[in-house]
Amino acid sequence: MTIYKAPNFTPYNRPRIIGLSVFLCGSIEMGKAEHWQKKAGTVLSGAGYIVLDPRRDDWDSSWEQTIHNDQFFTQVRWELTGLEMTTTALVHFDPATKSPITLLELGMLSQMKPDRTFVSCPEDYWRRGNVEVLVDRYHIPFYESLDEAIGGVLVKLRMIEKEEKEE
Numbered sequence: 737m738t739i740y741k742a743p744n745f746t747p748y749n750r751p752r753i754i755g756l757s758v759f760l761c762g763s764i765e766m767g768k769a770e771h772w773q774k775k776a777g778t779v780l781s782g783a784g785y786i787v788l789d790p791r792r793d794d795w796d797s798s799w800e801q802t803i804h805n806d807q808f809f810t811q812v813r814w815e816l817t818g819l820e821m822t823t824t825a826l827v828h829f830d831p832a833t834k835s836p837i838t839l840l841e842l843g844m845l846s847q848m849k850p851d852r853t854f855v856s857c858p859e860d861y862w863r864r865g866n867v868e869v870l871v872d873r874y875h876i877p878f879y880e881s882l883d884e885a886i887g888g889v890l891v892k893l894r895m896i897e898k899e900e901k902e903e
Contacts, residue, residue: 739777739787742814756893757786759818761841762828762856764791769830772882776826779886785893788818819844823896824852826889828882829867831860839863842870850874852892856885 738755758780763769777787792811799808819825819841827842829835845853856879857867871878879885 738785739781739789742788742790742792742818743810755786756896757788757822757824758889758893759788759822759825760790760828761815761819761825761845762838763830763833763835765830765833765835766795766797768833769835770832772828772830776828776882776886780826780889783890783893786822788822790815790818815841820848824854824889824892825849826854826856826885828856828885829858829861829864831858831862834862839866842867846870846874846876850876853877854885854888854892855879856882 760773760776762772764773771791773789773791777789781787790811795811796807799805801808803809825841825845827838827845829838842853842855854877855867855871857864858880861867868878870876877885877888879888
């Protein structure tokens with residue numbers, strides 16, 4: 737079981753991640769979102785994949801969100817590099833949150849790896865329409881529930897594994 741949580745693993749200090757991996761991208765908003773990363777991380781790492789989880793155990797909401805704040809800068813850099821380096825990304829929108837950073841990250845992923853991004857967006861998420869249009873335009877796999885999206889990631893990673901063995 738390999739789950740790296742921010743900032744304990746610094747992917748930007750490594751040339752690449754060894755093994756198939758998934759970045760858990762989505763709603764956090766400390767105290768508002770369910771702790772969905774724990775469930776997704778357990779399933780995906782239990783299947784033998786490397787998981788990058790940006791949900792920090794020691795996050796301090798009083799940190800100034802500026803490039804000049806070392807803790808904030810390190811966190812954001814960790815997330816951006818992790819998004820770039822992982823094989824796949826699982827994006828989850830919790831209806832109890834606004835998740836503006838997740839929307840930003842989904843926009844990035846739509847350009848970086850649309851065929852390796854998997855989106856879970858329940859019907860009552862406040863900007864679901866925007867998410868639906870974006871995933872439709874870039875042919876990103878879209879799911880109603882987190883469980884379905886996790887399943888989609890597993891299928892893709894197994895497919896990549898099979899392709900790599902055939903090479």
